[in-house]
Amino acid sequence: MKYIDEYRNRDLVMKLADHINRSVRRDYIFMEVCGGHTAAIHRFGIPSLLSGNVKLVSGPGCPVCVTGTDFIDKAIAYSKLEQVIIATFGDMIRVPGSVSSLEKEKAAGADVRIVFSGLDALEIARINTEQRVIFLGIGFETTAPGTAVTIALAERDHIENFFLLCAHKVMPPAMETIIKEGVNLDGFICPGHVAAITGSDAFLFIAEKYNLGCVITGFEPVDILQSILMLLNQVNRKTPKVEIQYNRAVTERGNIIAQRHLSHVFESGDEQWRGFGVIPGSGLRLRKEYEKFDAEKMFPVITKLREEDILCICGDILRGLKTPEDCALFKNKCVPENPVGACMVSDEGACNTWHKYKFNG
Amino acid sequence: MKGHAIHGINTNLMGDFISLNQGSGGKLTHQLIEKVFVKQFGMVKPLTDSAILNDSGYTYAFTTDSYVVDPLFFPGGNIGKLAVCGTVNDLAVSGAEPRFIAASFIIEEGFPMSDLIVIAESMAEEALKAGVKIVTGDTKVIDKGKCDKLFITTSGTGLLKPELEHISTGRQIKPGDKLIINGPVGNHAIAVLGARNNLSFSTPVISDCASLNHLINNVLQRCNEIRFMRDLTRGGLATVLNELAGMIKSGISIDEASVPVDSPVKGLCEMLGFDPLYLANEGKILIVASAGEAKKVLDILRSDPLGKHSELIGEIIPHKRNLVVLNTSIGGKRILDMPSGHQLPRIC
Numbered sequence: 001m002k003y004i005d006e007y008r009n010r011d012l013v014m015k016l017a018d019h020i021n022r023s024v025r026r027d028y029i030f031m032e033v034c035g036g037h038t039a040a041i042h043r044f045g046i047p048s049l050l051s052g053n054v055k056l057v058s059g060p061g062c063p064v065c066v067t068g069t070d071f072i073d074k075a076i077a078y079s080k081l082e083q084v085i086i087a088t089f090g091d092m093i094r095v096p097g098s099v100s101s102l103e104k105e106k107a108a109g110a111d112v113r114i115v116f117s118g119l120d121a122l123e124i125a126r127i128n129t130e131q132r133v134i135f136l137g138i139g140f141e142t143t144a145p146g147t148a149v150t151i152a153l154a155e156r157d158h159i160e161n162f163f164l165l166c167a168h169k170v171m172p173p174a175m176e177t178i179i180k181e182g183v184n185l186d187g188f189i190c191p192g193h194v195a196a197i198t199g200s201d202a203f204l205f206i207a208e209k210y211n212l213g214c215v216i217t218g219f220e221p222v223d224i225l226q227s228i229l230m231l232l233n234q235v236n237r238k239t240p241k242v243e244i245q246y247n248r249a250v251t252e253r254g255n256i257i258a259q260r261h262l263s264h265v266f267e268s269g270d271e272q273w274r275g276f277g278v279i280p281g282s283g284l285r286l287r288k289e290y291e292k293f294d295a296e297k298m299f300p301v302i303t304k305l306r307e308e309d310i311l312c313i314c315g316d317i318l319r320g321l322k323t324p325e326d327c328a329l330f331k332n333k334c335v336p337e338n339p340v341g342a343c344m345v346s347d348e349g350a351c352n353t354w355h356k357y358k359f360n361g
Numbered sequence: 362m363k364g365h366a367i368h369g370i371n372t373n374l375m376g377d378f379i380s381l382n383q384g385s386g387g388k389l390t391h392q393l394i395e396k397v398f399v400k401q402f403g404m405v406k407p408l409t410d411s412a413i414l415n416d417s418g419y420t421y422a423f424t425t426d427s428y429v430v431d432p433l434f435f436p437g438g439n440i441g442k443l444a445v446c447g448t449v450n451d452l453a454v455s456g457a458e459p460r461f462i463a464a465s466f467i468i469e470e471g472f473p474m475s476d477l478i479v480i481a482e483s484m485a486e487e488a489l490k491a492g493v494k495i496v497t498g499d500t501k502v503i504d505k506g507k508c509d510k511l512f513i514t515t516s517g518t519g520l521l522k523p524e525l526e527h528i529s530t531g532r533q534i535k536p537g538d539k540l541i542i543n544g545p546v547g548n549h550a551i552a553v554l555g556a557r558n559n560l561s562f563s564t565p566v567i568s569d570c571a572s573l574n575h576l577i578n579n580v581l582q583r584c585n586e587i588r589f590m591r592d593l594t595r596g597g598l599a600t601v602l603n604e605l606a607g608m609i610k611s612g613i614s615i616d617e618a619s620v621p622v623d624s625p626v627k628g629l630c631e632m633l634g635f636d637p638l639y640l641a642n643e644g645k646i647l648i649v650a651s652a653g654e655a656k657k658v659l660d661i662l663r664s665d666p667l668g669k670h671s672e673l674i675g676e677i678i679p680h681k682r683n684l685v686v687l688n689t690s691i692g693g694k695r696i697l698d699m700p701s702g703h704q705l706p707r708i709c
Binding site: 001004008010013014017042043044045046047048049053094103106107108191221331335340347355356357358359 | 376377378379381382387388389392454523618624627628631634684686689690691692693694695696698701
């Protein structure tokens, strides 16, 4: 298949892996901050090709994983209201809140529907005019423009029963938080899809201010290995910079149209990240003129703030401090069919991918 | 959610209400069957798709399956054809010769008579092709809105030669035995998904729905070292491999590049994030044969239109943790786990 087979070419993969392993001069730790990368790395068995000196750690790149328990609790509280339909991406329904999940509420009778985009949710609102449809806005700069377009269409078409429960986030502030926390890293495998929207320039401050290399990376094995090699060379030559490996999709300035949609509908706000707490300027809020679509403003629900399972180390895993195998619950009390932490739920979560794919010989 | 006991069954981990995931065919389905049905019915393990019954000097295979596919008609078949093929295949992979089928229909009030006739015709046609007789059944009509159009349950039975009794349990499998499949995986799931969502493919994807009993019979007649067979339905190849590894307490090594997947299926999987190894098939079997006989099995399969694209995909390896190890197409290694959630509900 074009654009797939070329990037999964076994000979090329082997050559790149060999090149990486021959270029190793010390230990290196690179962090990927996109769930798509986490899944691809383990699905293709990339760690099994690399010298033990190159360690790949997962950062907060899985949108489901970084969504706070409080958000799930709110969504559940909304799902219990009369005349409410919750429309959400499929991954979210299994994420445990503090006492339940949307999946359990659905089985118990709540109207929770899986959609592939905000536009599907808007369509549900058009058909069910007597119901209030709440779309769960999850994801980074990749999914947020879709939500922005949906809100603009709802405004244009005067859809009054469509609402957004928003947890959209932007990635660079979270990366900066990780650096500031002093997590031991040699560079970032930067998110290709996020950068397709933001442009690679959004990551310049990481190289300039913190002397850490960034390579904007595609999602196939050759992409990932080539990026690891580029990062390794940056470290060896002591030339941290922002490079674009994924140049078939990413430019320095990004997708201007998508950026325009985003800034038209959203403004920057502080946002709660699971495992991190509140990161200033890392969230997207509906602008005042679109407030009528904000579920929390139009009909707020009250949830109790509860402690997360104290044994779950999702927070440390998302910050690259620990790996899933460091967790006492991993493969024990916490498994994909009964997840304790969000990282075990999504196909892109670090714990889920380790559980599903990681082969220890 | 805190677990508690209902009539002596610990519902911990299962939840208070049935969720769609518990019908996926994966881990949660197994858990449900184990905790609710096996315990109540006192069933004997290993649990296989057909029960093997000894009575009055004869050995029978006996099986049943319900069909809830949505939509009822899809490229390559319909719910009726599926209901016959599925039961025929469940019997045939246990080594039995399928003979008699019962069919029950739950029909929603208002269902078009013409559709029911077409579905019954397909069932008759497929039964004739497979050489089985539909001998009894039941019909219920439910108020409009209380069931979705049409559900069919088929049960079937057939005689099993004593020398083939080991096939459904895999108890003769040894390290070094080879794994073979009779063609590309994932076509049924993608065909149904396409029909459900009105997706149009540039190359049409047709369900592989077919009765495989003649193909299987051909293999069994001419080979003596067939260790195991299973049809790769709900949960796909990955699920069957994990069930097998668990049953035989051994490891399995699979070469990803050798598992055939048709291009359009691959493309759609890339787009929607499905893994073809987990997708349902309705005309695919996994055969485990001795290393010495693997080539002969492949040749026999490839000489039949239903096995034209057969491939050797891996082998049984000694491994203490019953793992399925996948040698990835790029040369890496990872485990191939049992699915834990639903990929696509109502696929069969």
